[in-house]
Amino acid sequence: MIVRRTIDKDELKELPKTVFPGRIYVIQSEAETERAVAYLQSRPVIGIDSETRPSFTKGQSHKVALLQISSEECCFLFRLNMTGLTQPLVDLLENPAVIKVGLSLKDDFMMLHKRAPFTQQSCIELQDYVRQFGIQDKSLQKIYAILFKEKISKSQRLSNWEADVLSDGQKQYAATDAWACLNIYNLLQELKQTGDWEVSPLTATVSPTEEVIGNKISD
Template sequence: NTELGIDTETRPSFRKGQQHKVALLQVATADLCFLFRLNYMGLPNALAHLLENGEIKKIGLSLKDDVQQLHKRRPSLKPRNFVDLQQIAAQMGIKDMSLAKLFANIFRQRISKNAQLSNWEADALDEKQRVYAATDADACLKLYHRMEELKNNGDFRLISPEKSTPKPEIQ
């Protein structure tokens, strides 16, 4: 049973009403991550078939948004067997479901979000962008395996954040 980590990146828009199409599709296997520049190649048949293949599990976070963006590139796309980590997190009682926070809480490691608002339509992606993009898709796959393991063996405990401490009075 093949499992892939999936993520997309879209050039951020800083003007009201302006939207860009998804520029990058990241697909991670257990040991490789492929970055597809959709703004140059569109969504070719081979990638569409991969996304529509029901035998391959595609794992990501907030997949509804990614799928909507991919539909703009290819309206006929019928994605199958997508697993959203937010649903697994909700089943486990986890409330904060951002990728960075899930990863930090489960693996006790930070993942950098510095390149998030960069130009994903640039002629060439720089090293920071490539690493950021690959890390997100890879993190989805790693989180899925660990969350399923924790969920199945019940070996986790939710800890509520401490109540905020009162601010000291300044005189």
């Protein structure tokens, strides 16, 4: 597989959209949270992301409203604006046996820490991780496009994540983001194990000695 360093916006626009193919569960009670976390605690790796209601007024801000956590098969949307960050979720975030993969995790955890104190364990920041494979882009949309030749829709990003009922579009958007993080990590782990990848050559303006081709990661 040839891993490209970057992708431009025009090319990104032409790609087909990707959608989360699994089942989506909206979690808005403590009992539902306990059942969902019990399942997630059994997974070796999960994808995570969060959403906060946008503020269009200067000086106004909101607490994180949604924490989405995905396995390969299903994604749970925890409505923190209804339940808060409960102890089962704290236990999951602190569990060193479960790897949490996300993008801009520092921002996500900063917001989550405003809801409850915890010390996150076993986290993979994709912006850092993909650099080992020569990928220079830092947005989830572009990283996903480089690796899967599909684009993630961002049309719901500024919607109201504290709405009484999340729309189908919101649920699909939220689930896709968390699942995409996991999907990226799983593919890169596969490439790392097989060594069957190369970084695309640099432009002609760069000397051949500076090119990184066939770069493989040691364990």
